[in-house]
Amino acid sequence: MTVLRAEALSVALRQGGAEIPVLNRIDLALAPGRVLGLVGESGAGKSMIGRTVAQLLPPHFAVSGGKLEFAGRDLVSMPPRARRALLGREIAFIPQEPLTALNPVRTIGSQFAEHFARLGEGDHRARTVAALEAVHLPDPAGLLARYPHQLSGGMCQRVLIAMAFASRPKLVVADEPTTALDVTIQARIMELMQEMRARDGTAVLFITHDLRLAAQVCDDIAVLYAGSVVEQGPAAAVLGGPRHPYTRCLQLAIPAMTGPRRALLALPEQMPGLRAMTTLRGCRFAPRCPLAAEQCRAAPPPLGTEDHRAACFRAELTPTIAPPEETLATHIQPGNPVLDVAGLGKRFRTGSLFRPGHMDAVSEASLAIASGEFVAVVGESGSGKSTLGRLLVGLERPTAGRILLAGRDVTAGTEADRRHRVRNVQMVFQDPQSALNPRRRVAAIMTQAMEAVGAPAAERARRAAELLAEMGLAPETGARSPAQLSGGQRQRVNIARALCTVPPLLVADEIVSGLDVSVQAQLLNLLRRLRAELDFALLFISHDLAVVRHVCDRVLVMHRGRIVEHGPTEQVFAAPRHEYTRTLLDSMPKDFPMA
Amino acid sequence: MIRRSLRSGRVIAGGLIVLAVLACALAAPWLAPHDPDEQNLLTTLLPASWQAGGDPAYWLGTDSLGRDVLSRLLFGARVAMSVALIAAFGAMIVGAALAYLAGYVGGWLDWLVGRAVDVWMSFPPVILSLILMTGLGTGLRNVILAIVLVDWTRFCRVLRSEVIVVARRDYVAAARLVGFSHWRTVSREIVPATIPLVVTLLTLEMGIAVVVEAILSFVGLGVRSDQIAWGQMIADGRDAIYQAPWNLLAPVLAIFFTVAGFNLLGDGLRRSLDVRMTEGRE
Numbered sequence: 001m002t003v004l005r006a007e008a009l010s011v012a013l014r015q016g017g018a019e020i021p022v023l024n025r026i027d028l029a030l031a032p033g034r035v036l037g038l039v040g041e042s043g044a045g046k047s048m049i050g051r052t053v054a055q056l057l058p059p060h061f062a063v064s065g066g067k068l069e070f071a072g073r074d075l076v077s078m079p080p081r082a083r084r085a086l087l088g089r090e091i092a093f094i095p096q097e098p099l100t101a102l103n104p105v106r107t108i109g110s111q112f113a114e115h116f117a118r119l120g121e122g123d124h125r126a127r128t129v130a131a132l133e134a135v136h137l138p139d140p141a142g143l144l145a146r147y148p149h150q151l152s153g154g155m156c157q158r159v160l161i162a163m164a165f166a167s168r169p170k171l172v173v174a175d176e177p178t179t180a181l182d183v184t185i186q187a188r189i190m191e192l193m194q195e196m197r198a199r200d201g202t203a204v205l206f207i208t209h210d211l212r213l214a215a216q217v218c219d220d221i222a223v224l225y226a227g228s229v230v231e232q233g234p235a236a237a238v239l240g241g242p243r244h245p246y247t248r249c250l251q252l253a254i255p256a257m258t259g260p261r262r263a264l265l266a267l268p269e270q271m272p273g274l275r276a277m278t279t280l281r282g283c284r285f286a287p288r289c290p291l292a293a294e295q296c297r298a299a300p301p302p303l304g305t306e307d308h309r310a311a312c313f314r315a316e317l318t319p320t321i322a323p324p325e326e327t328l329a330t331h332i333q334p335g336n337p338v339l340d341v342a343g344l345g346k347r348f349r350t351g352s353l354f355r356p357g358h359m360d361a362v363s364e365a366s367l368a369i370a371s372g373e374f375v376a377v378v379g380e381s382g383s384g385k386s387t388l389g390r391l392l393v394g395l396e397r398p399t400a401g402r403i404l405l406a407g408r409d410v411t412a413g414t415e416a417d418r419r420h421r422v423r424n425v426q427m428v429f430q431d432p433q434s435a436l437n438p439r440r441r442v443a444a445i446m447t448q449a450m451e452a453v454g455a456p457a458a459e460r461a462r463r464a465a466e467l468l469a470e471m472g473l474a475p476e477t478g479a480r481s482p483a484q485l486s487g488g489q490r491q492r493v494n495i496a497r498a499l500c501t502v503p504p505l506l507v508a509d510e511i512v513s514g515l516d517v518s519v520q521a522q523l524l525n526l527l528r529r530l531r532a533e534l535d536f537a538l539l540f541i542s543h544d545l546a547v548v549r550h551v552c553d554r555v556l557v558m559h560r561g562r563i564v565e566h567g568p569t570e571q572v573f574a575a576p577r578h579e580y581t582r583t584l585l586d587s588m589p590k591d592f593p594m595a
Numbered sequence: 596m597i598r599r600s601l602r603s604g605r606v607i608a609g610g611l612i613v614l615a616v617l618a619c620a621l622a623a624p625w626l627a628p629h630d631p632d633e634q635n636l637l638t639t640l641l642p643a644s645w646q647a648g649g650d651p652a653y654w655l656g657t658d659s660l661g662r663d664v665l666s667r668l669l670f671g672a673r674v675a676m677s678v679a680l681i682a683a684f685g686a687m688i689v690g691a692a693l694a695y696l697a698g699y700v701g702g703w704l705d706w707l708v709g710r711a712v713d714v715w716m717s718f719p720p721v722i723l724s725l726i727l728m729t730g731l732g733t734g735l736r737n738v739i740l741a742i743v744l745v746d747w748t749r750f751c752r753v754l755r756s757e758v759i760v761v762a763r764r765d766y767v768a769a770a771r772l773v774g775f776s777h778w779r780t781v782s783r784e785i786v787p788a789t790i791p792l793v794v795t796l797l798t799l800e801m802g803i804a805v806v807v808e809a810i811l812s813f814v815g816l817g818v819r820s821d822q823i824a825w826g827q828m829i830a831d832g833r834d835a836i837y838q839a840p841w842n843l844l845a846p847v848l849a850i851f852f853t854v855a856g857f858n859l860l861g862d863g864l865r866r867s868l869d870v871r872m873t874e875g876r877e
Contacts, residue, residue, distance in 0.1 A: 395768055422774035435765035439787050452774035497769065 003171050003203040004030040004053065008066035011045075011052055013274065015060060020274050022061060023048055024228040027303070030220075032170065033201040037218030037235065039208055041250075041516040043271050044224040046207045050175045053205065054093060055083055071170060089119055092164035094174040094193075098156035098181075102148040108132075108159055109144030112166070119167050131162040134199075135192055154185035158192065165196045172197075175207045182380035183543065187587035190217055209516065211250055212546075212589040215239045223247045226277050226284040228300075233308030239592045243310035245289050245318050252323045253521035255550035257573070257591050263324045264521040264550070270486055283311070291317050335371040338406055338424075338504045338537050339392070342366045345400030346387055361387040363561045365401070371504055374531065374538045376548040376569065378584070379558035385541045388558070389507045392539065393427045394418060406504055422452070426498035430510040432490035436482040443468075443478035446496040467496040470533070472526060488519035492526065502534050509541045524550055545588050549573055557581045605863025609798075612856025616849075620672035627666035628654070631823055635661035643841045655841045658831055668845050670823045675853060678738055678808040679801040685743035686804075687797050690750025697751075698758025699781055708755070712748045720745050724807060728816040735818050738811055742804050749803075750796055754789060761788045791868030795861050802857030809850050825850050 011023040023045050030036045038046040051057050052068060053075070068075045070091065075083060087093075095101040103111055112128040121127070125144070132140035135158040148156055157177060164172055174193065178186035194217070197204055208214050214221055214235065221238045223231040223246065231244035242248045252265035267288050277284060282297040289296065291314045303311040312318070344365040351357035362384040369375050379385045390396045392403065394413055402411045406424040410417040426449075429435035436445055443464035444451070450460045464478050471492040482490055491511060498506055512520045524547065527538070542548050548555055549569055556566040557578065565578040576582045600606050619626065639661040644654050655664040697708035724741045731737040761767065762785060770780045811817035812826025820827075825846035832842030 393772055395772070419774070422772070427769070427772055429765040429769060431765065435769055437764075437766040437770075437784055437788075448770060448775070449773040452776075452779070497773065500773070 001032065002029045002069075003032055003071060004028065004205065005069045006049075006066065007069075009049075009052070009063065009068050010065040011048055011057065011061060012064035013061050019064065020278060021064070022227050022274060023052070025066065026229055027232075028222060028229075030171070030203045030205060032203050033197065034219045035197065035204040035206050035217055037206045037208060037214040037221040038224060039211055039214045039221060040224035041209060041271060041518065043226075043273070045227040046209075046224050047175055048227075049224075050093075050173045050205060050207050053091065053171075053173055054087065055080075088115070089167050090169050091171045091173065092167060092169040094157070094160055094164050094172060094177045096176040096179055098153055098160055099148065101160055102156055104148055107145055107147055108151075112144070112163065115163055115166065127166070131166045132159070134165070134196065135159070135162040136188075137162070154181055154189065157181060157185075157189055161189070161192060161196065165200065165202065168200045169202055171203050171205065173205045173207070176209065177206075178213070179209070183545075184380065184583055184587040186213070193217070210589070211239065211254060211517070212592065215592040216589045223250075226271055228284060228311065229303060230285065230312070231308075231310040232303070233306075237308040241319070243308065243315040243318050244285075244312050245291050245314075245321060246285050247310075248318050248321050249290070250517055251592070252321065253517045255524070255546040257546050257549065257588055259591070261550060264525055265321070265323045266521040266525050267518040270488065270516075270519065283313075290321055337368050337404075338371050338373075339367070339369040339539075340404040341368070341392070341401065342404075343401035344388070344391060344398050344403065346384075346391055346396055347399045360561050362391065362398075363400070365558075365563050367556060367563065367566070369505065369537050369539060371537050372531075372535060373554065374540060374552045376540045376542060376552035376555040377558055378542055378545060378548050378555060380543060380584075382560075383558040384561040385558045386509055387561075389427065389509050389539065389541050392505075393425050393507050394421050395427075422449075423501070424503055425505045425507060426501075426503045428495050428498045428506065428508040428511050430513065432482070432487070432494045435494050436490060438482055440481070441478065442473075442480050442482065442485070442493050445482070445493060446478075447500055448497055449500040463500065467500060470499075470530070471496045472522075486519075487515055488522055491515065491519075491523055495523075495526070495530075499530070499534065499536070502536060504535075505537045505539065507539045507541070510543065511540075512547060513542070513544065520547070527551060545573070545585065557584070600864055600867040603863040603867045605859045606867065607863075609856045609858070609860030609863055612852055613801075613860055616672055616853050616856065617676055619669050620676040623666075623669040623673055627663070627669045628652070629663035629666045631662060631666040631670045632821075633662060637661065640835050640839045640842075642839050655845050656839045658828075658839070658842050659835060664828075664839075664842055664845050667823050667828060668825075668849055671825045671828060671846065672849070672853075674735060674812075674818055674822060674824045675805050675808060675850075677735065678742065679804045679853075679857070682739045682742035682746070682804040682808075683797055683800040685739060686746040686800055687750050687793065689743060690747035691754055691793060693747070694751045694754035695758055695781055695785065698755045699762050699777075699785060701759075701762075705755075708751065712751050712755075715745075715748045716752070721807070721810060724811060725814070725816060728811055733816060733819050735822060738808055738817050741811070742807050745807075746800060746803065749800065750793075753796060754792060757789050757792050758785060761785050791864070795865040795868060798857055798861035798864060802854040802861070805850060805853050805857070809846075 006028040008025040013020045040046045063076050113124045116124045129140045218235045221235045222229045231247050286292040286296040301311045301313045346362040348359045377385045446467050447460040447464050555569045556563050559580045565581045641656040642649050643656045644651050697705040724745045727741040767784050770784045809826035812824035813830050818824045828846040
């Protein structure tokens with residue numbers, strides 16, 4: 001008995017008479033009470049499978065072949081009415097963005113009432129309270145009268161999980177349900193999903209880009225690449241001994257939480273786009289595959305029918321793919337202090353003229369960074385880590401304490417302080433989409449610092465060429481505009497601009513979050529190479545503990561605006577002293593055993 | 596960006612109309628069959644040439660003083676176009692300067708500009724311009740001044756919110772961090788991003804200026820009486836609507852097409868320049 005079965009399911013994009021395949025003959029089977037993980041990088045087609053089940057395909061996308069059955073009934077040929085009757089009742093969804101999935105102008109109670117009315121059931125109130133209780137929300141009765149904006153993201157996601165499981169569905173499709181949430185909340189949400197699944201015997205289709213999380217949650221895993229399943233099988237087998245080179249490479253691209261630090265394997269380039277895929281005759285992974293041979297480029301390899309199967313001609317060679325040798329010195333002797341901060345505080349005024357209030361985003365923060373040192377600030381959203389970064393570079397003015405930057409007190413933020421900062425500290429922003437002016441060329445963006453001092457064009461062009469080479473970008477990239485670059489390339493341009501004048505201190509705010517793991521690995525390797533070649537200290541703001549462990553020598557843990565723990569990375573991770581650090585570390589999904 | 600907007604039918608149609616009116620205004624002395632001020636009291640209130648009793652020498656007929664309507668229409672385009680261009684640019688300069696200042700600096704300055712715009716916009720614009728004209732006296736220069744003083748708020752309010760959105764982008768903060776002065780940050784990072792909006796507003800404002808000038812001239816508070824304006828022609832033509840309908844119809848249609856041209860152009864530019872409206876199509 002299977003809840004969901006896909007047989008040779010194909011989805012295509014119809015554009016100008018042509019049909020571009022998006023999903024390629026997908027075979028899946030999901031039994032009651034099981035969790036099937038769909039993992040892969042963005043563009044792999046994992047969300048497209050969820051959307052096909054939900055009948056939420058974007059315009060011009062349509063099922064072009066194969067079967068998709070839910071409890072023995074074909075979803076593709078089913079009349080829309082019958083399909084709609086299933087959705088929300090027997091098939092439920094947990095979306096990625098909890099805040100946008102709830103109606104902002106209606107109370108939680110009225111949204112539940114509507115949901116129950118649709119299910120054709122009475123006695124809403126008692127059942128709503130019971131449903132909210134089941135997801136461990138405090139004061140469920142009081143929650144009914146609240147609006148979504150009065151709840152945190154984690155609470156909203158719990159409300160949506162309660163709603164999804166309220167109808168006791170046979171199938172729940174969870175599309176990146178915790179990507180927008182903090183790691184401690186993620187751990188709780190995952191526990192909750194397991195609990196609800198055990199209670200109702202619901203099958204879960206779990207879509208995620210996070211291999212570590214998939215290893216922890218899923219019974220079975222299907223790895224997707226460019227619209228095809230490349231490897232499939234029981235989670236323990238797939239992640240414990242991957243047979244497809246892509247799965248192996250993804251694993252080697254993720255920094256480890258335990259064991260010795262190893263260099264990351266960075267796959268070259270990126271997944272082919274929809275159009276490029278149609279011109280590939282052989283295995284779609286072949287252009288990036290370290291094992292690719294003549295055979296792989298001629299015809300696509302079959303997936304096979306074994307319990308643990310991989311679409312690869314050379315699967316037996318997969319375990320031989322090894323991470324690159326660690327060649328760079330990881331511990332550079334720190335030199336003179338670059339930054340010395342004592343008792344730094346930032347208080348934001350809130351409330352109105354008549355009811356003044358305040359919020360301490362950062363309080364009593366003290367830290368020092370020596371030249372050449374890589375220091376991490378970790379914390380969850382709202383911990384004040386970004387505000388700390390903005391205070392240091394001068395985008396916010398502190399309300400307490402002092403900042404000593406390269407021997408000068410720049411707390412006051414006068415014009416002279418600003419000029420001092422321009423020479424001594426630069427910032428890499430989180431979102432390159434917002435941080436790069438879409439109207440400028442890449443070369444102009446990278447050498448903006450020289451434009452500020454009126455450097456001649458020839459000199460700027462020379463420096464732009466140097467920076468492009470340093471960042472591993474092709475020389476012709478300089479003439480492009482940011483919109484023509486991929487996410488990883490944009491982030492390199494973003495880093496290059498901050499490094500143009502090689503300032504003694506660089507502040508990087510979440511620069512690898514939101515990127516695919518293979519791109520993340522490229523950037524982390526780049527950071528470590530730059531460290532060996534150039535002389536700069538780094539304050540690395542991140543929520544990802546594994547990334548921090550990979551990059552930084554020391555770590556500061558922030559919680560509610562305060563630095564609650566700091567010390568050498570290895571030491572803090574191995575023996576955390578503050579309770580919050582322990583919670584944070586415990587919430588991280590564990591490493592999978594590496595072959 | 597320019598190529599994309601030239602693909603839009605609205606831009607082409609609007610642009611052609613505006614160019615045609617502009618050409619008429621510039622070439623009026625050569626195009627006009629008669630001196631527009633030349634009176635011929637023997638042939639007053641002639642209907643158009645194709646109507647019964649029309650004179651082929653006066654294609655659109657004559658007015659109550661025997662002046663040629665077509666020639667007056669062509670010369671009237673000069674006033675309309677000067678007001679449209681100069682007043683719209685003037686309103687843009689005043690409104691945009693305050694908008695960039697308020698949106699970029701923020702704080703109390705933004706508050707002050709915002710409240711000034713609120714107070715200003717609480718007056719009905721036509722009444723406000725009539726009051727201004729009464730105070731300033733008639734004349735082309737004062738018409739332009741009145742329109743600038745009334746309509747700068749239109750630019751200021753719309754542009755200010757756009758400037759605030761752009762100024763919050765990280766690339767603006769990044770420009771400051773690499774050492775850009777405030778002036779350079781605004782001129783290199785913020786202004787280019789808001790140019791499409793400014794161009795669109797400017798075109799729409801030109802259409803508005805044509806209407807406002809016509810209203811003021813119609814009630815006799817516009818240009819001096821010896822200057823030829825479409826609004827004045829409408830006022831003159833009202834009395835003779837049955838004898839010589841084109842005295843009234845010609846300036847009304849001229850205003851209609853000119854304003855429609857500006858609005859088509861503005862709407863087309865907005866559609867092709869606004870990223871939010873083009874994103875889905877490319």
